[in-house]
Amino acid sequence: MFKKILIANRGEIACRVIKTARKMGIATVAVYSDADKDALHVEMADEAVHIGAAPAAQSYLLADRIIAACKATGAEAVHPGYGFLSERASFAQALKDAGIVFIGPNPGAIEAMGDKIESKKAAAAAEVSTVPGYLGVIEDAEHAAKIADEIGYPVMIKASAGGGGKGMRIAHSRAEVQDGFDRARSEAKSSFGDDRVFVEKFIVQPRHIEIQVLGDKHGNVVYLGERECSIQRRNQKVVEEAPSPLLDEATRRKMGEQAVALAKAVNYDSAGTVEFVAGQDRSFYFLEMNTRLQVEHPVTELVTGIDLVEQMIRVAAGEKLALRQEDVKLNGWAVESRVYAEDPYRGFLPSIGRLSRYRPPAEGVKNAVTVRNDTGVYEGGEISLYYDPMIAKLITHAPTREEAIEAQADALDAFAIDGIQHNIPFLASLMAHERWRAGRLSTGFIAEEYPDGFHATEPSPVLARRLAAVAAVIDNVGNARKRKISDQLAGRAVVFEHQRVVRLGELSLPCEVDRAAGGFIVTFLNEQGEPDGTHELRSGWQPGEPVWSGVFDDEAISVQVRPRLNGALLAHRGVAVDALVYTRREAELAALMPVKQQSGAGKQLLCPMPGLVVSIAVSEGQEVKAGEALAVVEAMKMENVLRAERDATVSKVLAKAGDSLAVDAVILEFA
Structure with a gap:
């Protein structure tokens, strides 16, 4: 077994690998860029090596610097995590040439399956059902549009070396193909150093299901069940689960056996994922193979009890799999x-x-x-x-x-x-969400259920009372603390008003708050001032704590708390409210206060996020139409096209390509 390994990655996956290595008694080496000098993975590792500037292309994507760090520290093997160099056959080969073990599949398997285009060709040659598409080299946007016309819309434009939703676009028309092709190529080049893309048919109402496989260097391969990854936004997975609520045992076995057969065909010898697009009728097609550990691997670990990082390390060290297919059980x-x-x-x-x-x-x-x-x-x-x-x-x-x-x-x-x-x-x-809880999923779930984006929602009557009761108790605890701190009432018998009015937006909820053994009793009042429901709340919450955790009518709950004047901002179960707590007289006076009107946003295009200006598409004096592209801003490896909200004339251009902008920085002004 290895004595020391290097993790060629950052963030949570680097920390994740370090935890398993530590459990196995293996020393770890972290690498870091200028931006990560104080990062958690650097602190957790036994050693750390600086490898370059903040942009990944100047640090984490430089194989020679990773190899130099291995030689400098004596690391015997490299775990690549995911992203960056994890699916580069050239990186695995360079490590091998340097006498360093790659904790991942052999270069041949990466070459065969890591490239999205080549993997589809290999799958087709093996008579694996694949989604209709064009796997050849696409010359330009016009060529892509012609291919899409032949396949039929909608189509997906996807980076060949991609992953994580980067370099991916769905197009429903020729115009969208031409626009999406350029954006996909640019993102692919920026994220992976490879601007090749391919086009394939997009299956309507598809589900994204992937099979986890695990192979060793002795020809053994098993599958560890499936993960459902259909909850996606802009092709980026948001929520994953294992197992899938769609599959039955027969379909699971078919998908698993097909995944194993494909892995064996390329002599796969590590953890990997065979991804499928599935129809609602449980039909499925090979989509791609990710020759690395997946972001969502923890759900598989929890339902199988198998540490995938440990298995990768043991396989890389030459050990045989201790697992047989019949040993794999899905629990919970x-x-x-x-x-x-x-x-x-x-x-x-x-x-x-x-x-x-x-x-x-x-x-x-x-x-x-x-x-x-x-x-x-x-x-x-x-x-x-x-x-x-x-x-x-x-x-x-x-x-x-x-x-x-x-x-x-x-x-x-x-x-x-x-x-x-x-x-x-x-x-x-x-x-x-009712549809999520029912398991009626598709990759279009978020776009379908939140067509206008995510907005604050009004609490249901039940939730409103719960939040109002918590707000009233927080107010009581805070006032009691203030009285103790001031100490002005020591020795005096004072009766405090225990009636409050909790305002949640336009909703007013009068109530009474009384201390009881171990907690509080909150009694809501109707319009006549009569009792209209009583609730018991217990919590050890103290002012300043960000979460109110306690019991509401024998149900354990947690509520996010952010103090504000006369109340608190509360969040619970996806609902956020501005809870204002008044005495009865304060509530009467507050109702008379005029509401401050917000001024207009002005005739400006503001940068919606901190980012780097990729391009400005307009010039001063130019007339633009609603929906027309104005600028492209890149942030966190994603390019965002900013479009005109209405017809206007550009009066000033205040930013240029290459500028680094803060949120709400002015990019353009309109006449």
Whole structure:
């Protein structure tokens, strides 16, 4: 077994590999760029080597610097994680030539299956059912449009060396193909150093299901069940689960056996994933093979009890698989949510900055429910614009799908992040969505269920009362603390008014708050001032804590709390409310206060996220039509096209290609 390995990656996957290596008694070496000098993976590793500037092309994508770091530290093997160099046959070969073991498949297998175009050719030669498409070299946008016309719309334009949704576009018309082809090539070049793309038929209402395979260097290959990854946004997976609610045992076996046969055909010898697009009728087609560890591997680990990173290391060291196919059992259900640094209320635009607060839910096993949080960040750390926006992967496991989803919802409610925008409100909303809970999924789920984007939703009557009760209790605890701090009332018998009015937007909820043994009793009042429902709340919450965790009528709940004048911003189950708590007299006066009107946004194009200007498509004096492209801004490896919201004339151009802009920086002005 290896004594020391190097992890050629960063963030949560580097931390994940370090944890398993440490468990196996293997020393670890981290590599880092200028942007990652204070990163968590650098702190966790036994040694760390600086390899270059912040852009990945100047650090993490430089194979020679990884090899030099191995030689300098004596690392015997390299785990590539995912992304970056993980699917480069040339990197695996360079390591082999240098006498360093690649903890992944052999170069031949990567060459055969890692390239999306070549893998489809290999699958077709092996008589594996594939999605109709064009696998040859596409010369330009016009050539791509001609191919799409022949295949029939809609089509998918996809980077050959791609992954993670980068370099991918869905086009429903010739015009969209021509526009999407250029964007896909540009993203592919930026993310993978390879601008080749291919075009294939896009299956309507498809489901994305992948089979985890594991092979060794002795010809043994097994499959470890499937993962459903249909909840995607812009072709980027958001929520994954194992097993899939679509498959029955017969379909699972067929897909698994086909995946194993394909892996054996290319002498596959590590962890890998064979991906399929499946119809709602359980028909399926080979999509691609990812010759690396997947982001969503934890759900497979939790339902099988198999540490995939450990297996990769053992296989790379030449050990035979200790598993036979009959040994693989699927137990319970696992759900994973990807927590991203993005603003769900502003079209999921990337968000960067310092994590002023980062308090994930407690990990561990309780009452047959497992909570796991894979992360590469820490409180006080920075979210950089140079890399993927993932903050963490939150995974829950339970005996049933319903219990795993409920556990995920509870864990999301308890996950406190401040300093940047994040997608936890959206993820929490998803967990409560009726269609998601019913398992009626497709890769178009988010676009179909949130056609106008994600917006704040009004709480249901039941949820409104729950949040109002928590707000009233928080107000009571805060006032009690203020009285103790001032000490002005010592020795005086004072009766405090216990009636409050909680305002949630336009909704007013009068109530009475009374202390009881171990907690509070909140009684809501009707218009006549009569009791209209009583609730018991218990919690050890203290002012300043970001999450109110306690019991509401014998149900354990968590509510996000951010203090504000006369109340708090509360978030729970995907609903966020501005809860204002008044005395009766304060409520009467507040009702008389005029509402401040927001001024117009002005005649400007503002940068919606911190990012790098790729191009400006217009010039001063030019007339533009609604929907016309104005500029392209890149952030976190994704290119975002900014379009005109209405017809206008450009009066000033204040930014140029190459500029690094902050959020809301002015790019253009209109006459």
